[in-house]
Amino acid sequence: MKLAVWDPDEPFRRWRDALAQHAGELRLSVEVIDAASEPDEQADFALVWKPPAQWLAGQQGLRAVFNLGAGVDSLLPLMRVHAPDVPLLRLEDAGMGRQMADYVAEAVLHAYRRMDDYAALQTQGTWEPLVLAPRTGFGIGFLGLGHMGLAAARRVQAMEFPLLACTRSGTPRAGADFPGPIYGIDRLYEFLAQCRVLVLLLPLTPDTHGLLDYAALSQLPRGAHVVNAARGALLRSADLLDLLDEQHLGGATLDVFESEPLPPDDPLWSHPRVRVTPHVAAQTLVGPAAAQVMRKIAAIERGESPGGVVDPRLGY
Numbered sequence: 644m645k646l647a648v649w650d651p652d653e654p655f656r657r658w659r660d661a662l663a664q665h666a667g668e669l670r671l672s673v674e675v676i677d678a679a680s681e682p683d684e685q686a687d688f689a690l691v692w693k694p695p696a697q698w699l700a701g702q703q704g705l706r707a708v709f710n711l712g713a714g715v716d717s718l719l720p721l722m723r724v725h726a727p728d729v730p731l732l733r734l735e736d737a738g739m740g741r742q743m744a745d746y747v748a749e750a751v752l753h754a755y756r757r758m759d760d761y762a763a764l765q766t767q768g769t770w771e772p773l774v775l776a777p778r779t780g781f782g783i784g785f786l787g788l789g790h791m792g793l794a795a796a797r798r799v800q801a802m803e804f805p806l807l808a809c810t811r812s813g814t815p816r817a818g819a820d821f822p823g824p825i826y827g828i829d830r831l832y833e834f835l836a837q838c839r840v841l842v843l844l845l846p847l848t849p850d851t852h853g854l855l856d857y858a859a860l861s862q863l864p865r866g867a868h869v870v871n872a873a874r875g876a877l878l879r880s881a882d883l884l885d886l887l888d889e890q891h892l893g894g895a896t897l898d899v900f901e902s903e904p905l906p907p908d909d910p911l912w913s914h915p916r917v918r919v920t921p922h923v924a925a926q927t928l929v930g931p932a933a934a935q936v937m938r939k940i941a942a943i944e945r946g947e948s949p950g951g952v953v954d955p956r957l958g959y
């Protein structure tokens with residue numbers, strides 16, 4: 644079978660070698676095509692990150708497309724037009740959960756230990772110990788509790804903070820334990836009112852675009868910290884900046900932006916209470932991702948349906 648890889652962020656040979664290694668373990672015979680340099684070659688399966696529409700449109704025999712990341716918000720619209728009947732699968736953790744847990748844990752401690760306040764005091768040369776909030780009342784709220792949210796929540800649980808979550812369905816993923824209340828999205832404001840740190844780990848879909856606007860962010864308790872490691876367009880950044888300047892919000896840790904790279908003149912860059920990282924909270928790891936994709940291809944070959952198939956109606 645032929646596997647085409649389109650990934651502008653990794654040298655093709657890394658994918659080719661990792662896929663061949665895992666195919667061997669599964670006794671599958673594969674030929675791996677560099678889709679960027681052989682755009683007319685037809686493949687059975689495609690492994691892609693932000694492929695051009697034209698290339699996808701030219702593929703006539705695809706049995707499945709694997710998104711080389713968790714979020715399918717940029718690929719799904721292309722699939723709808725150019726490959727509407729081909730199943731789309733996303734990565735399920737594949738080594739990203741641990742990275743996301745690191746990212747969120749750092750932000751939670753940064754907020755809890757009032758590091759932005761100390762940074763402000765340092766600019767004035769002021770030596771002033773600040774009061775620490777009781778940990779038991781410092782709720783960490785996860786908006787989105789899928790593979791990424793659960794991995795991060797488990798880490799924060801080990802740090803002994805109280806947890807709460809809000810998801811579309813109001814239930815945990817099958818088989819997942821969560822040690823706090825889980826609200827359905829219809830109770831978003833009630834959830835937000837209890838989050839001293841709000842962690843966004845939900846997909847960007849038509850339902851979630853701009854979900855965190857002024858009205859929603861105002862529900863957070865005074866001094867709350869916002870962590871966005873999901874997608875920039877979930878959050879209206881002008882509203883976030885207004886609430887920071889009004890001192891309703893205490894700070895933000897942002898990994899994702901509506902426009903990436905974040906434009907040089909964006910006010911988020913220079914706001915003293917905003918920390919910016921360049922979409923690195925959890926990066927695709929070639930080895931674990933190749934292993935997962937090959938296991939799923941083997942399942943498809945056996946006539947089984949693997950996990951991680953995107954529901955085009957829900958958009959994730």
Ligand code: NDP
Nearest residue numbers: 713714787788789790791810811812845846872873924925
């Ligand atoms: P999952 O599909 O495993 O989980 C998605 C979660 O979001 C589920 O809990 C789901 O609810 C919830 N959700 C979906 N729609 C809504 C809604 N309308 N309102 C409230 N909750 C909703 O995704 P992952 O955990 O794997 O990834 C989440 C997102 O994180 C990705 O889509 C991607 O955008 C982002 N990401 C960012 C990375 C980075 O480096 N910055 C790296 C990896 C991912 P339910 O359980 O009811 O279905």
Ligand code: OXD
Nearest residue numbers: 712713714925926927
């Ligand atoms: C992803 C990402 O969706 O890295 O995997 O943003």
